[in-house]
Amino acid sequence: MMLHMKPRYGLPLAAILSVVGIASVAQAGEPQSFDQIARGRDVSIASDCQGCHTMPGGLPFAGGLALQTPFGKLVAANITPDMQTGIGSWTDEDFYNSLHEGRGKGGELIYPAMPYPAYTKMTYDDAMALRAYLRTVEPVTQDVVSNQLPFPFSIRASLNVWNALNFTQGTFKPDPNLSPDANHGAYLVTALGHCATCHSGKTSLGADEPKAFLTGGLLQGWWAPDITGNMRTGIGGWSNDDIVQYLWTGVNRFSVATGPMMETVTNSTSKMSKEDLGAIATYLKGIRGDQTAAPPKAAADTVLELGKVVYTDNCSMCHVQNGDGVSGLFPKLATNGSVQSLNATSQIRVVLQGGRGVSTQAAPTAPAMPSFGWKLGDAEIAAALTYVRNSWSNAAPVVEASDVKKLRDNLGGED
Ligand code: HEC
Ligand code: HEC
Ligand code: HEC
Incomplete structure (x- = not known):
């Protein structure tokens, strides 16, 4: 991969605009105003384009971050305005089509690791504002080979089939049954924030x-x-x-954001306005998810007894004996929704590897959880989590020692 950096301006947006001169940034067609560019920056933040299109420590939007998909490795493209290696030579239509149709310059199909199934809902005006903003970022010459998938997934034409089965193109339409605030939240969640990319169950494809x-x-x-x-x-x-507090700071009285959600909070939601976050809250609370899953099977008393001992010795100093935690520092495990998830993968992972919450401007000191993978065996971790998931009026499926072993093996050298 070739990396060549041009000198950076290192100036705030307004200063860059006056240096570059809006007229020279604007290309044929659309006139660009400061308001449009500022709107574009907000759209970029809410859509978290930077999260995928920037390497850790790399130049913004220059690409290079590898995403593991079930089919192999894809690398996010360079979307700076560089003429050769970025999207500087793209027309506005090329750019709109990449979001709306999942087709890049020349009609080339884009892999759905790029969340165009959500971005298709973005309004044309927001897409053009985003385009105007992306024209103002530093152009970086960096060739990125996006498609590193093995055959046959490396054949872009195979995406025609995927799109035909799975992709519905179409701009967001407000739901007449929802309030304007909830509709605004729906737009932020489904079109820009692509929350479903992670938070929705997936089909086999x-x-x-x-x-x-x-x-x-x-x-x-x-x-x-x-x-x-x-x-x-x-x-x-x-x-x-x-x-709102969770999305703004990564911490609230119930939970602390870790892993991929910590990145979403850091790059995206912590930089959004409180009004936008309030709209997201209104929309999410109004959704009644499917609740047809079978009630969890009861845990054996011997497992719960072992779990209580492990919990008392290793966990209660932070999460407190009654599971109440310490507000803003150690998450409350009692009546905690994510602790009662049908799938316990994240909790097993946090106990094996430990974790650190988000550090944001609003809450700069991130609380940490130590790793227990070196200290506790699979059966002890399984028992402690089964106890946590079935005490203090929590109820959730039992965690088996084999679940812990499987994740421990998969994480391999990571801890
Ligand atoms: C979840 C990660 C992710 C996010 C978020 C994301 N992208 Fe992408 N994007 C990718 C990947 C991966 C590719 C390469 C896909 C391919 O090669 O088919 C890509 C490709 C693209 C391309 C095609 C570039 C080219 O040279 O072909 C454009 C344009 C683009 N993204 C723009 C955006 C914009 C604008 C946003 C925010 C609205 C965004 N992306 C958000 C992962 C992401
Ligand atoms: C890249 C994947 C990803 C994206 C995108 C994402 N999330 Fe998350 N989110 C997660 C994970 C993983 C967790 C669990 C984190 C943990 O256990 O600490 C989580 C946790 C949460 C929680 C806490 C739930 C609880 O019961 O503790 C909320 C609320 C949330 N996300 C909202 C959102 C919203 C709103 C969006 C879109 C704006 C979003 N997330 C986008 C991966 C993601
Ligand atoms: C030194 C304090 C400390 C100790 C000891 C500790 N934790 Fe944690 N725990 C935390 C912090 C801080 C977090 C939030 C950060 C994170 O999720 O990585 C957390 C998060 C969690 C979560 C995720 C909660 C959520 O909302 O998803 C679970 C489950 C958990 N701990 C269980 C345990 C268990 C079981 C033990 C004992 C084996 C334990 N913890 C010991 C501090 C601690």
């Missing part, structure tokens, strides 16, 4: 399963929990303020 809309999904060894208004497994028990 990796597309969002409509019946499992936001009721939880598995990705790269994490479980993104139910974020619908469901009372037990979802966030129905959170107030709107609780949701």
Whole structure:
């Protein structure tokens, strides 16, 4: 991969605009105003384009971040305005089509690891604002080979089939049954924030399963929990303020964001306005997710007894004996929706590897959880989690020692 950096301006947006001169940034057609560019930056933040299109420590939007998909490796493209290696030579239509149709310059099909199944809902005006903003970022000459998939997935034409089966093109339409605030939240969640990419169950082809809309999904060894208004497994028990606080700071009285959600909070939701986050909260709480799953099978008393001992010795100093945690520091495990997820992958992972919550401007000191993978055996971890998931009025499926072993083996050298 070739990397050549041009000098950076290192100036705030307004200063860059006056240096570059808006006229020279604008290409034929659309005139660009400061308001349009500022709107484009907000759209970029809410859509988290930067999260995937920037390598850790790399130049913004220059691409290079590898995404593991079930079919192999894809690398996010360079979307800076560089003429050769970025999207500087693209027309506005090329750019719109990449979001709306999943087709890049020259009609080339884009892999759905790029969340165009969500971005298709973006309004034309927002897409053009985003385009105007992306013209103002530093052009970086960096050739990125996006498609590193093995044959036959490397054949882009195979996406015609995937799209025909799984992709519905179309701009967001407000639901007349929802309030304007909830509709605004629906737009942010489904069109820009692409929350379903992680939080919805998936079909065997990796597309969002409509019946499992936001009721939880598995990705790269994490479980993104139910974020619908469901009372037990979802966030129905959170107030709107609780949701706003979580998205704004990564921490609230119930939960601490880790892993991929920590990245979403850091790059995206912590930089959004409180009004936008409030609209997201209103929309999420109004969704009634599917609740037809069978009730969890009861855990054996011997397992719960072992779990209580392990919990008392290793966990209670932070999460407190009654599972109440310490607000803003150590998550409350009692009546916690994500702790009662049907799938315990994220919890096993946190106990094996430990974790650190988000550090945001609003809450700069991120609380940490130590790793226990070196200290506790598979059966002890399984028992502790089974105890946590079935105490203090929690109820959730038993965690088996074999589940812990499987994840421990998969994470391999990672811890
Ligand atoms: C979840 C990760 C992810 C997010 C978020 C994301 N992208 Fe992408 N994007 C990718 C990947 C991976 C590719 C390469 C796909 C391929 O080669 O088919 C890509 C490709 C593209 C391309 C095609 C570039 C080319 O040279 O062919 C454009 C344009 C693009 N993204 C723009 C955006 C914009 C604008 C946003 C925000 C609205 C965004 N992306 C958000 C992962 C992402
Ligand atoms: C890249 C994947 C990803 C994306 C995109 C994502 N999330 Fe998450 N989210 C997760 C994971 C994984 C967790 C669990 C984190 C943990 O256990 O600490 C989570 C946790 C949450 C929680 C806490 C739930 C609980 O019960 O503790 C909320 C609320 C949430 N996400 C909302 C959102 C919203 C709203 C969006 C879209 C704006 C979004 N997420 C986008 C992966 C993602
Ligand atoms: C030193 C304090 C500390 C100890 C000891 C500790 N934890 Fe944690 N725990 C945390 C913090 C901080 C978080 C939030 C950060 C994270 O999720 O990585 C957390 C998160 C969790 C979560 C995820 C909660 C959610 O909302 O998804 C679970 C489950 C959990 N701990 C269980 C345990 C168990 C079981 C033990 C004992 C084996 C334990 N913890 C010991 C501090 C601690």
